Amino acid sequence: MKKEVINEPSLKKAGLRNKSETTFDYVSKAYSPDVYKFYKGKTFFIRTYGCQANVRDEETMKGMLLNMGALEGTDIESDIVIINTCAVRENAEDKVYGELGILKNIYQTKKKVITCVCGCMVEQPEILDKILETFPYISVVFGTHEIKDFIDLIYESGTENTQIVAVNSKPGEVVEGLAVSRNSKYKAYVNIMYGCDKFCTYCIVPYTRGKERSRKYEDIILECQDLIDNGYQEIMLLGQNVNAYGNDLKEGYDFADLLEGVAKLGIPRLRFTTSHPWNFNDRMIDIIASYPNIMPFIHLPVQSGSDQILQRMGRRYTKAEYLELVAKMREKIPNLALSTDIIVGFPNESDDDFNETLDLVDKVKYDAAFTFIFSPRKGTPAAKMEDKITKEEKSARFQELVKHLEVSISASAQRMVGNTYKVLVDGISKHNPEYLSGYTESNKLVHFKGGLRNIGKIIDVKITESHTYSLIGEIVNE
Ligand code: SAH
Numbered sequence: 001m002k003k004e005v006i007n008e009p010s011l012k013k014a015g016l017r018n019k020s021e022t023t024f025d026y027v028s029k030a031y032s033p034d035v036y037k038f039y040k041g042k043t044f045f046i047r048t049y050g051c052q053a054n055v056r057d058e059e060t061m062k063g064m065l066l067n068m069g070a071l072e073g074t075d076i077e078s079d080i081v082i083i084n085t086c087a088v089r090e091n092a093e094d095k096v097y098g099e100l101g102i103l104k105n106i107y108q109t110k111k112k113v114i115t116c117v118c119g120c121m122v123e124q125p126e127i128l129d130k131i132l133e134t135f136p137y138i139s140v141v142f143g144t145h146e147i148k149d150f151i152d153l154i155y156e157s158g159t160e161n162t163q164i165v166a167v168n169s170k171p172g173e174v175v176e177g178l179a180v181s182r183n184s185k186y187k188a189y190v191n192i193m194y195g196c197d198k199f200c201t202y203c204i205v206p207y208t209r210g211k212e213r214s215r216k217y218e219d220i221i222l223e224c225q226d227l228i229d230n231g232y233q234e235i236m237l238l239g240q241n242v243n244a245y246g247n248d249l250k251e252g253y254d255f256a257d258l259l260e261g262v263a264k265l266g267i268p269r270l271r272f273t274t275s276h277p278w279n280f281n282d283r284m285i286d287i288i289a290s291y292p293n294i295m296p297f298i299h300l301p302v303q304s305g306s307d308q309i310l311q312r313m314g315r316r317y318t319k320a321e322y323l324e325l326v327a328k329m330r331e332k333i334p335n336l337a338l339s340t341d342i343i344v345g346f347p348n349e350s351d352d353d354f355n356e357t358l359d360l361v362d363k364v365k366y367d368a369a370f371t372f373i374f375s376p377r378k379g380t381p382a383a384k385m386e387d388k389i390t391k392e393e394k395s396a397r398f399q400e401l402v403k404h405l406e407v408s409i410s411a412s413a414q415r416m417v418g419n420t421y422k423v424l425v426d427g428i429s430k431h432n433p434e435y436l437s438g439y440t441e442s443n444k445l446v447h448f449k450g451g452l453r454n455i456g457k458i459i460d461v462k463i464t465e466s467h468t469y470s471l472i473g474e475i476v477n478e
Pocket residue numbers: 088089202203204205239240241274275276301303341342343372373374375376377
């Protein structure tokens with residue numbers, strides 16, 4: 001196979017931030033008949049790891065492939081296989097290496113498969129080298145900024161039997177007008193911004209996703225209106241840091257304005273993620289409180305309860321400031337549910353630091369939480385910090401943290417028993433095919449029996465039983 005390198009990743013370039021304004025690229029792409037012929041009837045399969053940003057990228061790639069006449073395949077034995085990767089922690093990367101191993105076997109028996117690797121992992125030079133060395137049969141590698149071009153890249157690779165590497169590390173622009181084929185008919189992800197400028201010292205995302213850049217208010221509103229017109233029940237506004245929305249636009253819009261604008265369109269359920277505790281202003285809280293269709297659920301990653309660790313993480317708030325913000329939110333937003341992300345075992349986290357985290361968790365009483373053991377990411381400042389804490393100590397702390405979190409998570413589930421809640425029905429429960437499942441406004445997962453006609457509707461469910469991470473209920477007036 002020939003090789004062509006269009007661009008190679010560079011962490012240095014990826015971390016540059018220019019002061020220039022966000023640039024917008026309104027794409028309207030035409031392809032030659034040969035390109036359509038190439039795709040027509042080919043099956044494709046996309047495996048996505050990582051966060052909602054990657055899921056939304058998958059939906060874009062799916063939309064673009066379907067527009068070319070390709071067909072969605074059911075498994076990894078399809079004609080075109082795309083592995084959409086995540087680099088946020090080592091275990092996310094390990095899953096991808098496992099998947100590439102499976103692909104290698106397929107490649108040895110069915111040579112015509114076109115394999116592509118995209119997403120956040122390939123944005124890191126050393127990881128890309130490792131991928132290409134271990135799995136040399138890969139047809140196309142493309143980065144997070146290249147999605148708009150991947151149809152051409154796969155075509156070129158497939159017709160010229162060339163391995164293509166196209167990963168252009170750059171701050172990035174806002175690309176509008178790409179196709180989309182959504183995974184759900186009822187719930188939709190809407191990007192409001194891309195990238196991140198916070199550079200928390202442990203995090204690779206600002207390097208893999210480029211600078212913080214916002215979509216225009218009008219473009220977001222158009223997408224949301226279109227979703228409502230098509231019967232969607234829930235919109236989740238996406239950004240690594242949604243309360244920074246609009247800062248780069250100089251158009252006078254901020255996240256509070258956007259939330260209000262979308263809420264006013266009348267979508268039954270509006271959610272957003274992720275909000276950074278820093279810069280979450282009072283107006284945002286007031287808007288959430290005053291629109292019943294903005295769900296009373298905030299994912300507010302704290303990462304640690306120790307001021308010293310927070311400072312070394314570059315998080316820009318103290319434990320006291322975080323607690324104050326939580327108190328203000330709880331005071332203004334009735335029945336607010338809170339979830340969080342916490343990292344255990346940040347370099348040289350002491351017992352005292354860890355106890356501060358436990359104390360914070362006990363005080364906030366979260367309704368849900370994601371916990372992680374610190375995973376050094378090459379190229380980030382934290383990866384170079386001295387770390388004397390052993391693996392065993394980190395796992396012991398992890399277990400203890402989960403125990404503390406589960407106290408409030410179980411209690412919040414327990415409190416719901418006997419009450420009736422609005423649930424948006426997602427479909428057949430993944431745990432038991434005799435049940436349906438869906439989420440309450442406060443984002444609790446509920447399993448209940450009922451007819452398939454309920455799928456995609458918001459219905460009343462009475463909670464009969466609670467578990468730590470899910471609830472059992474029955475439909476009211478079925
Ligand atoms: N932008 C979002 C989160 C992006 S990553 C935010 O700021 O909240 C999701 C979560 O992964 C983070 O909140 C953090 O808890 C975790 N994470 C990120 N980098 C990590 C690392 N190097 N090791 C362990 N956990 C990490």
